[in-house]
Amino acid sequence: MRKIVIHKPGGYEALQIENFPDPAPKSGQVLIETVAIGVNYADCCVRWGVYQSAKKYVGWPITPGFEFSGRVLAIGDGVTRFKKGDAVFGVTRFDAYSTHVVVPEHQIFLKPEKFSFEEAAAFPAVYMTAYHALFQNIRLHPGMDILVHSAAGGVGTALLQLGRLAKCNVVGVVGSTHKIQAAKDFGATHVIDKSKQDLWREAEKAAPNGYDVVLDANGPPTLRDGYNHLKPTGRLVTYGYHTMLPKGSGSGRLNYLKALWGLITLPRFNAADMCDSNKGIFGFNISFLFDRHELLTEGMEALLKWVADGSVKAPQVTSFKFEQVGEAHRRIETGQTTGKLVLVV
Ligand SMILES: NC(=O)c1ccc[n+]([C@@H]2O[C@H](COP(=O)([O-])OP(=O)(O)OC[C@H]3O[C@@H](n4cnc5c(N)ncnc54)[C@H](OP(=O)(O)O)[C@@H]3O)[C@@H](O)[C@H]2O)c1
Known part of the structure; x- marks a missing residue:
């Protein structure tokens, strides 16, 4: 099998394709070709060496990748839900940038017929993130205002x-004009183009009484204003810090x-103020939740x-060949992409 391996933090050249013996599934595991x-922004964070759960669970070298689709090649003892040849997709804590993946049975699902393999590979990480934020926290x-x-x-x-789907008013913020249509296509009731408009003045117009939920992966520039709005x-949901990282460098x-x-400008929040103003803030990272089978299921x-x-x-997908992994990382780091990027083996 071939895997994309990172031996030490670096630029796109750090993503090396290497050969390994084909793996075999152990008891309860499934081998997928x-x-x-799926390519996620978090994979770039893994490459830079700033992704906490990668440090905690793997270290170096590491093969990034949280999600994949493919066909079952072999099953281990005790696997009951899948058989050889099934079209599946699933999640793994790292190691998905590979021609073969071995995972426990509960981490894969039958591919919906209406999804292509590319769409299925692009689905679980971002939808589970969104589901965990909005429905598990x-x-x-109906009628709540969400930014x-x-x-x-x-x-x-x-x-x-x-x-x-939860019948909320969903205001989307985009950083470039060409992204407005994608935000509308996926359900935004109102879109703010912060490259042309005053973000917070527009946000106040769209929800004059303030927001029930603000979802922020920007970090320092918007967290404080999000809380104030x-x-x-x-609830302010903080789940990423991409403005602290390179953009198309x-x-x-x-x-x-x-x-x-x-890090210096990251706002600090006061517990007593949260109580007095009756507001909350929480953060999460789903890569620490792999052992919580019940949440995933x-x-x-x-x-x-x-x-x-x-x-x-x-999901709306843009495809790259497996060998073009560096280009896929470069593209997501420009901050100009819409929808999801995938590697095709
Ligand atoms: N905590 C978790 O469990 C979890 C799980 C998945 C993802 N995340 C986080 O969620 C965020 C989105 O992830 P994604 O994979 O879906 O990526 P993405 O949204 O497809 O791409 C990142 C977007 O962030 C914005 N951005 C702002 N500053 C940027 C910078 N310096 N470099 C690149 N992009 C920048 C851009 O949009 P605009 O300019 O339109 O704002 C860009 O399109 C990331 O921060 C990621 O780490 C967290």
Whole structure:
């Protein structure tokens, strides 16, 4: 099999394709020959060496990748839900950038017929992130006002769709004009183009009483304002810090000064103020939740039901060959992409 391996933090050249013996599934595991692999912004963070769960669970060398689709090649003892040849997709804590993946049975699912292999590989990471944020941490009610930053990206489009499914007003923020249509296509009731419009003035117009939920993966530039724009009982969800990282730098290398400035300017929140203003803030990273089988199963079952009845549509994908992994990373780091990127084996 071939795997994309990173031996030490670096630019795109750090992504090396290497040969390994084919793996065999152990008891309870399934071996999958991959067809497509989802690319997430977090994979770039793994390459830079700033992704905490990669440090905690793997170290160096590491093969990035959280999601894949493909066909079952072999099953281990005790596997009951799958057989050789099944078209499946699933999640793994790293190691998906590979022609072969071995995972426990509960981490894969039958591929919906209406999804291509590329669409299926692009689905679980961002939709489980959105599901975990909106349904496993918050109790949504129809008519709630939700603000979604980076709304045309992978997680952003998933948040828009799920927010609309819960009958909420979903205001999407995009950083470039060409992303407006993608945000509308995935359900935004209103789109703010912060490259042309005053973000917070427009956000106030769209929800004059404030927001019930603000979802922020930007980090320092918007967290404080997001908190200030919550209505009482509102929640600020912090789940990423991409503004602290390079944007289309060319080399793909980390800018330590920019990251340090981000850390210095990261807002601190006061617990007593949260109590007095009746607002909350929480953060999460789903890569620390792989042992919580019940959360994954509940989320994926709900999502696949919505896929089956047409309430949730396939992600919008842009495909790259497996060998073009460096180009896929470069593209997502430009901050200009919409929807999801996938590698095709
Ligand atoms: N905590 C978790 O469990 C979890 C899980 C999945 C993803 N995430 C986080 O969620 C965010 C979105 O992930 P994704 O994979 O779906 O990516 P994505 O949204 O497809 O792409 C990232 C988007 O972030 C914005 N951005 C702002 N500053 C940027 C910079 N310096 N470099 C690149 N992009 C920048 C851009 O949109 P605009 O300019 O339109 O804002 C860009 O399109 C990332 O921060 C990721 O780490 C967290």
